[in-house]
Amino acid sequence: MIYTLRHRTTYRYARPVRFARCSLRLKPQDGEGQTVLASAVTIEPSPANAVTRRDYFGIEALGIRLDTPHAEFVVEANSRVAVDRPAPPEPEAGPTWNAVRDAVLASRDLSGAAPVHFLFPSARVPLVPEVTDYARASFRAGRSAYGAAHDLMRRIRADFRFDSSATAVDTPLAEAFRLRAGVCQDFAHVMIAGLRGMGLPAAYVSGYLRTTPPPGRPRLQGADASHAWVAVWCGSGWLGLDPTNDCAVGNDHIVVARGRDYGDVAPIDGIVTASGRQRLRVEVDVIPEDEAVPELALAI
Amino acid sequence: MTALAEVKEKAGGTVPLARWTEGYAPLPGRPDAYLAPDGTPRDSAGGAWSRLLDHLGRLGEPEMMARFVSAERHIRDAGISFRVYGDQREHAWPLSSLPLVIGAAEWRDLSAGLVQRAELMEAILADIYGPGDLVAGGYLPAAVVAGSPEFLRPLHGVAPPGGRYLKLYAADIGRGPDGRWRVLADRTQAPSGLGWALENRMVLARAFPDIFEACHVERFPAFFQAFRDGLAAGAERADPRICLLTSGPYSSTYVEQAALARYLGLMLVEGDDLVMQDGRLHVRTVSGLKRCDALWRRIDADYLDPLELNPASRLGVPGILEALRNGSLVMANMPGSGLCESGALEPYLDGIARRMLGEPLTLAGPPTWWCGDPDGLAHVRDNLDALTLRPAATPQRGAGRDALLGPQTLAADRDRAVAALRERPFDYVGQALGPLSTMPGWERTDAGLRLVPRPFVLRVFAARTPSGWQVMPGGFCRVAERDDVDPTEMRLGIRAADVWVLSETPVETQTPIQGRTPRVRRLAGHLPSRAADGLFWFGRYTERAEAVIRLVLAHLRSVGDAVVTDIAGGAHAPTAARIRRLIAEWGAGSAPNLPTAALAQQALSGRTAPGSARAHIESARRNAAKLRNRLSGEAWRVLADLVDLLSLDPGRAFTESQLSGRAERALSHLAALSGLAHENMSRAAGWHFIDLGRRIERAINTCDFALALADDEATPESLGVMLALCDSQLSYGSRYMQGVALDPVRDMVLLDPYNPRSVAFQAEAIARHLADLPPLAADGVPEPHCRLAARIVAEFRSGEAADFDAVGMARVESELERLADAIAGRYFPAGPQAARPEKLGGLG
DSSP, X not given: OEEEEEEEEEEEEXXXXXXXXXXXXXXXXXXXXXXXXXXXXXXXXXXXXXXXXXXXXXXXXXXXEEOSOEEEEEEEEEEEEEEOOOOOOOXXXXXXXXXXXHHHHHOOOOSTTOXXXXXXXXTTBOOOHHHHHHHHTTOOTTOBHHHHHHHHHHHHHHHOEEOTTTOOTTOOHHHHHHHTEEOHHHHHHHHHHHHHHTTXXXXXXXXXXXXXXXXXXXXXXXXXXXXXXXEEEOSSSEEEEETTTTEEOOTTEEEEEEESSHHHHOSEEEEEEESSOEEEEEEEEXXXXXXXXXXXXXXX | OXXXXXXXXXXXXXXXXXXXXXXXXXXXXXXXXXXXXXXXXXXXXXXXXXXHHHHHHHHOHHHHHHHHHHHHHHHHHTTOEEEOTTOOXXXXXXXXXXXXXXXXXXXXXXXXXXXXXXXXXXXXXXXXXXXXXXXXXXXXXXXXXXXXXXXXXXXXXXXXXXXXXXXXXXXXXXXOTTSSEEEEXXXXXXXXXXXXXXXXXXXXXXXXXXXXXXXXXXXXXXXXXXXXXXXXXXXXXXXXOEEEEOOOTTSTTHHHHHHHHHHHTOEEEOGGGEEEEXXXXXXXXXXXXXXXXXXXXXXXXXXXXXXXXXXXXXXXOTTTHHHHXXXXXXXXXXXXXXXXXXXXXXXXXXXXXXXXXXXXXXXXOSOXXXXXXXXXXXXXXXXXXXXXXXXXXXXXXXXXXXXXXOTXXXXXXXXXXXXXXXXXXXXXXXXXXXXXXXEEEEEXXXXXXXXXXXXXXXXXXXXXXXXXXXXXXXXXXEEESSTTSOOSSOOTTEEEEXXXXXXXXXXXXXOOOOSSOOOOOSSOOOOBHHHHHHHHHHHHHHHHHHHHHHHHHHHTTOSSSHHHHTOOSSTTSHHHHHHHHHHHHTTSSSOTTSOHHHXXXXXXXXXXXXXXXXXHHHHHXXXXXXXXXXXXXXXXXXXXXXXXXXXXXXXXXXXXXXXXXXXXXXXXXXXXXXXXXXXXXXXXXXHHHHHHHHHHHHHHHHHHHHHHHSSTTOOHHHHHHXXXXXXXXXXHHHHOSSOOOHHHHHIIIIIOTTOTTSHHHHHHHHHHHHHHSOOSOSSOOOOHHHHHHHHHHHHHHHOOXXXXXXXXXXXXXXXXXXXXXXXXXXHOTTXXXXXXXXEOOOOO
């Protein structure tokens, strides 16, 4: 499947900002079942300086500096990505969770691709004893790592309520867990905390999800959203699980970046020198190429 | 009993040594610094303790105590203090009168072990952040590294500018069960304690100069010089600017940081003082941005860069890691060095030493098992009751700290520990921590003092200097006042002790001047904006306090001489009422119509009155506290006395004469304070800012006085008070024969450029200060704040008394307020009003 992606973020400031320094992580991942056919980022106002760097985990970030006063900051990322992933395995397949953990501990790999980095708490995913207790029910002795993770995903989907008003981007995961509510970011963080609490490496994945417009209605521009889910280390590779939708990751998911938690993969983060309020607006389009484009034009 | 005990004391009694040491015995199972287990003085200490106790014994107990009492007074007066973490109060530094002494031979071995361990830590860091051979080769498990929150991935592959990760290595040590020195914890992040060691030394060497000399105690200056050279090593410029990045005035070790900055001649800065520009680190100074070449950070690395590390940090500098990547900044220690504080490294150190240094580890830590290793886990499970279980990755602290399970814990803790080992055993280490070793400490008995063993922890330091590692001959020792207290962290019940390394031969007192002679300079360098801000407000607050006190004296009718005592009638008499109103308007009194003494007491020392003299002095002291490295000990002492003077018991009603007595004494203290600034401070930028603050405040206050007492409805009586408030009665009397009149008084207090209390005099002084301060640009165009000052000066030079009616005075006063704002905007742009770095909001 080939997708055309547009991700436009607009910051409006109450008072002009003199200076900003940001990292943009908007280019989809190349590899592991994805091929980036084209990718470009436009920035307004144009930055004084822009440097592309890969971090320890291989995530590509565009570091920019703005030093002209501006009241509005717009970043638009456009890309075309081909996605062709193998079908997810059967839920109970693969090595047991204890075996996976022991192998990670014995590993001599400390490279950015190594699962060992994803075994420990991170800034936004502390270990929360209540979450570990919740996860434990999925970890029967002798069960496969993937099976346990799959079961945990299913339970989170069943026990938690999707509610975008329940949490904000900086709500601690313990609070989202207590509420049993939140958005994709909260579901992913809770699931990661549960998996790590039981000793399995788990990662946070940012990206997009293909959505289907209601039958007979055109796709509305900018109505899609960025998405987040979980990757779990299953002994020989990462497998994606989406607790918001209770499904394994296949060709409907487009990966942008995989990190320890939201902080590692945030599409835009940075520091501005400001004294007023800021307003944020995000528009995302995920358009599968088999969909008729003229309909989109009609919808504008 | 030793032969020494028979020597007669000067006073005629026996030397108290026998009584001091009688019954002294090591605690069971705990090694002691003074006596070996068999009760004889330790050979390894080279008789060091006997030498010290012998000298103290000759001094005699009363003399020893007297000297120590005066040392404690010095500590209080000099404001040497510490803060317990999470506590706002400062506590006077508790120094033990007995140093820890170590003999020369033993010290040589210890130093060699310490240098080896420091070199090993350096090698480990260079490998982990570089090629990664230790993990790949199986010498160190990947999970030990990955599990440390101090493994800072953004620093991977960044070569440390200057080539070294560690510039300062410290270790907490004690004697192990076999009596040999053993490391309790490694300090590689941002070791504290050097400044305390220095303070301890200054106080104790001053109290016992003769014994210090006779014992051949090794001195510190050469070490500190070498440490400073090490901080500068690798900087791009030959004469680098070195800054000490403090964790701020509320940190538990701020006083120490300020002392070190002063001693080493470093610029003390907070994160707000620093800014990245063009890929380089700069300090905001009153002369604009100036490059910072080397930084000694005293904040944890995680807080260093909100852009690349902890985004919630408000202590750091956004983007500072860039300066490390491009090599333009040398940092001590490199961020990420805290990794070596991880307890889980210990089991692997010997193997790594053999592999990387080609020799076994000589100075070991406690026997440790990492539970991520199957054999380690099995050992810990089998020996749970004999071990301390603690987090593997969080930096180690003292014995027992953060431990899940220690040797003396409850069954519930044991269950918790067993559970913790089930799913994530790799988060823990088991350690065989013996009880802490002991050293002699004083205990008071009815018969006098005697020595008893007390647990201690010794922190020792090694500095990476251009000529290799150099160990500080001494250290920072903490002794518990009871034998069941853990002395690792400074808090109540713990005393600090100086550490004396005794040389076999007399020690050179004069440190030879080594290396190149520094370029002669007369200015201390650029003043950081934040320090200028603090000095400016220090000047304003002390001046405001003075004005309040003068006003109170006028209110009590005891300012100056005859003129004021003539004020007619009681509280409602016109002039008295004007003074009372002004006191209330200034926030010094809650209501203008209080009884005379009560109002005066409130204005002097009211706790709730925001404008009381005491409130202003405390504000001045708060500003001074942030400027510890710039104010002399004397100034600090005068401030402490002022606070004491102005702290009147609110439950007690003081009489008018008692109050005016206090007020007069406070005035002379304030005069002493300004005298200190005038006579002792170098005429560098710092002095200009104190005096600027004082002049601006005095000009504004005098306008306020004049608006209240020399307004268009002024009476001879109110004009008399006006003159008295401005200390101008004598001059007035000698110039004018026929009593007070409006225009001559206004001329004298507002316009007269020869009267040091007139507004015109202040304006001229302000303009001179501004002209002396460094300009931002060399284009010769006066900056806006200088033009504003020039305008005010011109107004006074060209005006006459008649121009300064109430409207004219109010206009000048508001111009002065604007000038104060303009000065703040120009020199303290990072002040509280400035735009702050904000995090960009995100989304899910």
